[in-house]
Amino acid sequence: MEVTIPQFGDLSLEFLVLDFTGTLSINGRLIPGVAERLVKISRFLKIYVLTADTFGRAREELAELPLALNIITGNTEETFKAEFVIHLGAPRVVAMGNGNNDVLMLKKAGLGVAVIEGEGCSSAAIMAADLSVRSILDGLDLLLEPLRIKAGLRS
Numbered sequence: 001m002e003v004t005i006p007q008f009g010d011l012s013l014e015f016l017v018l019d020f021t022g023t024l025s026i027n028g029r030l031i032p033g034v035a036e037r038l039v040k041i042s043r044f045l046k047i048y049v050l051t052a053d054t055f056g057r058a059r060e061e062l063a064e065l066p067l068a069l070n071i072i073t074g075n076t077e078e079t080f081k082a083e084f085v086i087h088l089g090a091p092r093v094v095a096m097g098n099g100n101n102d103v104l105m106l107k108k109a110g111l112g113v114a115v116i117e118g119e120g121c122s123s124a125a126i127m128a129a130d131l132s133v134r135s136i137l138d139g140l141d142l143l144l145e146p147l148r149i150k151a152g153l154r155s
Contacts, residue, residue, distance in 0.1 A: 007155035020051035028055025
């Protein structure tokens with residue numbers, strides 16, 4: 001996925017890295033409309049979900065979707081997410097998250113998107129992101145309609 005953005009730069013994206021709890025889900029349940037969008041996006045981006053799985057439902061909720069799930073254990077969640085993005089090649093990654101544990105991931109990614117859903121979004125995540133959206137559906141729609149990214153980031 002290629003997007004040219006005046007005064008921001010060119011994006012050449014290959015990977016989508018997502019948080020689960022509070023980003024793709026509310027109370028551990030996938031938000032309606034997310035699955036259909038992820039299927040469409042999987043045609044042009046490789047999708048990864050990184051989560052501590054607070055509610056213990058990520059495997060079940062994501063089982064049928066074309067993505068790779070990584071459940072993080074221990075106290076290294078923020079570091080794990082950032083290192084994962086770096087390992088993929090940070091400039092080629094679009095990352096979406098809502099929590100303090102997503103801040104480094106959002107900063108490192110070629111495009112960081114803070115998602116404000118029903119469980120809220122930390123102010124640190126909003127400050128770390130290139131864009132913020134009012135819902136995950138809006139965030140995923142940016143990838144389906146990339147001119148929206150250009151509209152939000154050009155100077």
